[in-house]
Amino acid sequence: MPSFSKNLLPALAILMGLSACATVKRFTPDVTKIPLPSLPKFSTLKKVTSILPGMPDSDKATEDDPKLPFNARGTLGYGHTLRLHVYEGSRSTNRIYNGVAMIDAQGVINFGEIGSAKIGGATLPEAVEALKGTFRIGLRVTRPITIHVLSVEDVPVVAITGDVIKDEFIPAWDGMSIQQAVTVAGGRKLGSTNRTVYVIREGNRRFYSSLEAADKAEPEPGDIIFLSPDI
Structure with missing residues (x-):
């Protein structure tokens, strides 16, 4: 076999492999970019019924807590207030926090001695993951943490x-x-x-x-x- 053919065959094999990869990539959908169904138009939102003693009736952390619009698929920012119930354990659970907390101008939500988390600019699912770490470290919890977000800005x-x-x-x-x-x-x-x-x-x-x-x-x-x- 001529020497140029010996050199050409590996190159052709590489090109065919790259072409195949490009074809697969082109026809494999990126599930992260698949549009989600639009949220329905809500005539009546549910009421938050599990308000524990000592918690405010509305998502207002302080007197100067602003009332802001909230988009469940958007990102969190200054003034957004979250109503949370936090539990440890999976079989025998124990509530370790319940309260209402607001994101400050630096994008930080503060839980006093427990600690804080920077969740400004995060989506709600991303914020929940960050909050799990805050409670796990701040309270030295070894069991699984469950964060229940009841409402944001009074949106259940x-x-x-x-x-x-x-x-x-x-x-x-x-x-x-x-x-x-x-x-x-x-x-x-x-x-x-x-x-x-x-x-x-x-x-x-x-x-x-x-x-x-x-x-x-x-x-x-x-x-x-x-x-x-x-x-």
Whole structure:
């Protein structure tokens, strides 16, 4: 075989490989860029009923706490106030925090002696992950941390996470079903055949064999709808 052919064959193989990679990349959708269903127009939002003694009736941390619009799919910023219940443990749970806290001008939310977290500019799912670290370190907790966001700026919300295209918080409206919440959030990951669901309320998980079965429970503000990635 001529020497130029020996040199040419490896080069052709590399070019074919690169072409194949480019073709796969071109035809494989980027799930992070798939548009989510638009949020419905809410006629009535649910009321936050699980207000614990000592907590304010509205999401107002201080007298000068401004009232701001809140977009569940947007980012958090100065003046946004979150109503939180925080639990440790997964089987025998223990509430370690309940309160209302505001993001300051530096984008920081402060929990006093527990610590603080910079969540300005973060989405609500990103903020929750940051807050888990704050409570875990500040309270020296070794068990799992569950953050329930009941509302932001008096907008009640539920979380949809797990086997999903993208973790989401959506406003909770009267008459909402589990299936409706999951549909609005974009549903399970593409190609997923899993069915089971957990509804996490006040730190406690309840198992359902399917979304249809889960519809027996109406979501409440602060609920976490966890689509199992296993079965």
